[in-house]
Amino acid sequence: MKENSEVTIYDIAKKLNLATSTISRGLKDHHTISKKTIEMIKKTAAEMGYRPNNLAASLRGNKMRTIGVLLPTVTQPFLSSLISGIEIAAQKAGYTVIIMQSHDSYEEEVNLTQSLYDNRVSGVICSLAMGTKDTSHFNVFIENNTPLVFVDRVPQSFETFHVIIDNFSAGYKATKHLIDQGCKRIAHITAGSEFSIYHERKKGYLAALEEHNIPFDENLCVKINSVTYDDAAKASEKLLSLKSRPDGIFAPGDILGVSAIQCAKRMGIKVPEELAVIGFNNDPISYIIDPNLSTITHPASKMGQTSAEIILKNLKQSRKKDQIVKQITFLNTEVLVRESSKRI
Amino acid sequence: MKENSEVTIYDIAKKLNLATSTISRGLKDHHTISKKTIEMIKKTAAEMGYRPNNLAASLRGNKMRTIGVLLPTVTQPFLSSLISGIEIAAQKAGYTVIIMQSHDSYEEEVNLTQSLYDNRVSGVICSLAMGTKDTSHFNVFIENNTPLVFVDRVPQSFETFHVIIDNFSAGYKATKHLIDQGCKRIAHITAGSEFSIYHERKKGYLAALEEHNIPFDENLCVKINSVTYDDAAKASEKLLSLKSRPDGIFAPGDILGVSAIQCAKRMGIKVPEELAVIGFNNDPISYIIDPNLSTITHPASKMGQTSAEIILKNLKQSRKKDQIVKQITFLNTEVLVRESSKRI
DNA sequence: TTATAATTTGCAACCGGTTGTGTAAAAAGA
DNA sequence: TCTTTTTACACAACCGGTTGCAAATTATAA
Numbered sequence: 001m002k003e004n005s006e007v008t009i010y011d012i013a014k015k016l017n018l019a020t021s022t023i024s025r026g027l028k029d030h031h032t033i034s035k036k037t038i039e040m041i042k043k044t045a046a047e048m049g050y051r052p053n054n055l056a057a058s059l060r061g062n063k064m065r066t067i068g069v070l071l072p073t074v075t076q077p078f079l080s081s082l083i084s085g086i087e088i089a090a091q092k093a094g095y096t097v098i099i100m101q102s103h104d105s106y107e108e109e110v111n112l113t114q115s116l117y118d119n120r121v122s123g124v125i126c127s128l129a130m131g132t133k134d135t136s137h138f139n140v141f142i143e144n145n146t147p148l149v150f151v152d153r154v155p156q157s158f159e160t161f162h163v164i165i166d167n168f169s170a171g172y173k174a175t176k177h178l179i180d181q182g183c184k185r186i187a188h189i190t191a192g193s194e195f196s197i198y199h200e201r202k203k204g205y206l207a208a209l210e211e212h213n214i215p216f217d218e219n220l221c222v223k224i225n226s227v228t229y230d231d232a233a234k235a236s237e238k239l240l241s242l243k244s245r246p247d248g249i250f251a252p253g254d255i256l257g258v259s260a261i262q263c264a265k266r267m268g269i270k271v272p273e274e275l276a277v278i279g280f281n282n283d284p285i286s287y288i289i290d291p292n293l294s295t296i297t298h299p300a301s302k303m304g305q306t307s308a309e310i311i312l313k314n315l316k317q318s319r320k321k322d323q324i325v326k327q328i329t330f331l332n333t334e335v336l337v338r339e340s341s342k343r344i
Numbered sequence: 345m346k347e348n349s350e351v352t353i354y355d356i357a358k359k360l361n362l363a364t365s366t367i368s369r370g371l372k373d374h375h376t377i378s379k380k381t382i383e384m385i386k387k388t389a390a391e392m393g394y395r396p397n398n399l400a401a402s403l404r405g406n407k408m409r410t411i412g413v414l415l416p417t418v419t420q421p422f423l424s425s426l427i428s429g430i431e432i433a434a435q436k437a438g439y440t441v442i443i444m445q446s447h448d449s450y451e452e453e454v455n456l457t458q459s460l461y462d463n464r465v466s467g468v469i470c471s472l473a474m475g476t477k478d479t480s481h482f483n484v485f486i487e488n489n490t491p492l493v494f495v496d497r498v499p500q501s502f503e504t505f506h507v508i509i510d511n512f513s514a515g516y517k518a519t520k521h522l523i524d525q526g527c528k529r530i531a532h533i534t535a536g537s538e539f540s541i542y543h544e545r546k547k548g549y550l551a552a553l554e555e556h557n558i559p560f561d562e563n564l565c566v567k568i569n570s571v572t573y574d575d576a577a578k579a580s581e582k583l584l585s586l587k588s589r590p591d592g593i594f595a596p597g598d599i600l601g602v603s604a605i606q607c608a609k610r611m612g613i614k615v616p617e618e619l620a621v622i623g624f625n626n627d628p629i630s631y632i633i634d635p636n637l638s639t640i641t642h643p644a645s646k647m648g649q650t651s652a653e654i655i656l657k658n659l660k661q662s663r664k665k666d667q668i669v670k671q672i673t674f675l676n677t678e679v680l681v682r683e684s685s686k687r688i
Numbered sequence: 689t690t691a692t693a694a695t696t697t698g699c700a701a702c703c704g705g706t707t708g709t710g711t712a713a714a715a716a717g718a
Numbered sequence: 719t720c721t722t723t724t725t726a727c728a729c730a731a732c733c734g735g736t737t738g739c740a741a742a743t744t745a746t747a748a
Contacts, residue, residue, distance in 0.1 A: 006704095008703095008705080010704075010705090020704085020706090021706075021707075024704095024705060024707085025706090025707090052705085053704055053705065055704080056703070056704035056706090057704080057705055057706075058705095059703090059704080059705075059706090060705075060706050060707080061706085
């Protein structure tokens with residue numbers, strides 16, 4: 001019946017006998033409009049049930065007040081916390097968040113990047129798909145002066161914003177913790193390419209070993225193809241079946257750590273007495289497993305907030321000669337000692 | 345330098361000496377444009393690096409090709425799976441998904457509802473905040489003919505689409521399972537208002553008891569204020585400290601179930617021999633806890649997909665006299681028997 | 689060859705705000 | 719009282735596609 005119930009600033013203008021420009025400016029407290037007029041405009045707008053049309057408002061600037069977020073998936077605890085952080089910061093600034101999942105596929109990532117651009121988002125936050133090597137599909141944002149933040153899984157070289165943790169240092173800290181607990185034969189599970197976060201963590205692991213004069217034993221380092229429960233179980237079993245069994249495991253992911261504990265329990269190996277385990281991320285499962293899994297805290301929500309804030313801060317700085325073209329922000333991680341590694 | 349690198353259909357039109365309307369139509373294979381022209385338009389567009397501007401395209405229809413999703417939070421496993429499902433269905437149809445978190449606050453929900461409207465989304469999927477009683481803030485979507493789907497936590501009476509599970513039946517099944525395992529004194533933890541999913545689950549619990557001639561003992565039913573780890577721990581402790589202790593617990597959430605198992609372990613009560621436990625949702629923690637928690641499967645991703653499909657299907661049916669004004673879709677749940685309740 | 693129909697393409701208004709520029713009115717200064 | 723500023727508001731172009739309708743071109747029929 002009433003159907004086209006949409007109230008526009010034209011309707012308000014007509015009713016008040018003012019120009020639409022006056023309405024537009026009055027609605028946003030422009031200084032050239034008198035207080036009295038502003039008040040009247042706002043009152044009338046409210047009475048008429050006027051609601052701004054972001055779509056139309058964004059057309060001129062050719063940008064929606066929207067942050068595009070492109071992630072491998074949204075169901076991992078770490079990534080959903082990341083989203084939560086982004087969303088909180090965006091909401092505070094009156095921005096909306098649009099989410100897309102690459103499902104760790106390079107092809108999907110390329111498509112979605114385009115889709116994000118087609119939607120004229122104000123900024124983009126991305127954690128790369130596992131298989132992504134070439135990142136030229138992100139060039140369009142750079143050319144277009146759209147702020148772009150890579151978070152957690154970042155490209156090796158790309159002149160833009162990165163928000164990450166120091167994976168090397170975290171790997172070092174985790175390994176050192178095990179050494180401090182008296183472990184002599186520390187195993188490690190790794191994954192991904194030589195540019196991945198896992199590789200950095202492994203480098204930290206190696207550095208800690210070396211610093212404490214513990215020789216690196218190749219047999220104690222297993223590489224898995226995917227960070228899944230099944231692959232983790234196989235890796236754990238392989239490690240714990242060695243003749244000279246490890247007395248500690250640095251698992252660069254909580255699923256891996258949990259799986260190691262479960263495997264040990266199945267094999268009758270006592271955790272932490274015979275095997276100390278430390279994970280990574282502080283996922284919910286880490287404090288459900290018995291014994292609780294020591295882990296490395298990963299500031300997911302904070303990373304999200306930081307990323308969003310970087311986007312928001314760099315919105316207006318368009319085409320300035322002295323703008324920041326590259327910035328790497330490191331967030332803190334900590335060793336969270338729980339039962340699975342507490343030996344002393 | 346090059347800055348305004350944006351290629352529009354005007355640029356293409358100029359280059360090809362055609363009208364913009366021809367370009368617009370050619371780009372979308374309109375039947376009134378010859379094959380040859382279409383081909384040439386597309387080729388030129390690609391060469392010039394043209395990218396459609398969804399913003400401008402949406403202005404006329406006054407709707408973005410976007411589905412708005414309003415949830416209490418995105419970090420619960422169930423809800424992130426829901427998002428994943430929505431996103432998959434939306435992506436398939438070329439729609440984007442915008443996410444907002446009410447953080448279980450009624451006030452935030454009201455604001456975000458407006459924000460969703462201001463963004464002129466094509467449809468809305470919502471799971472209500474805990475405290476929401478009045479749902480009149482959703483009326484704008486109905487009046488505006490914007491498809492609206494409530495999922496999981498739905499209002500008592502609202503003439504629109506609902507996608508839910510049969511909580512009564514699920515509660516019944518869970519309880520019956522415990523009865524079948526030989527439990528005689530089955531405890532229950534409940535939460536929320538008398539219209540919440542938890543209340544339905546409790547009704548199912550009561551029905552199962554009655555059907556099997558097991559008298560309902562008030563002491564065996566504890567109500568908690570929030571479905572959190574801490575509240576759950578207190579409730580479990582209270583139940584397991586009773587003189588006449590329960591021999592089974594139906595926990596309408598996996599956190600509750602996990603907490604019950606942990607409490608039992610602390611108190612030296614054997615699960616499942618002395619206490620059978622069944623949870624709800626099939627969250628990851630349910631198969632990490634030892635013994636594994638039996639649970640009720642909750643088709644989160646499928647619910648998301650279904651909700652999105654309902655939105656998409658109802659986009660065009662505007663103002664038809666015979667349109668669907670209310671539809672409740674029930675998805676299936678199943679008892680997933682694991683160690684925590686397996687006694688026979 | 690001419691009339692009629694079918695196929696192509698172009699014109700221009702439109703979607704709903706935003707904003708540069710121009711001008712009248714009110715306030716301040718001479 | 720007259721000029722100079724300020725203040726307050728209006729006009730109209732603009733953002734980039736979309737689409738109804740008319741016009742032009744080509745194909746088919748008579």
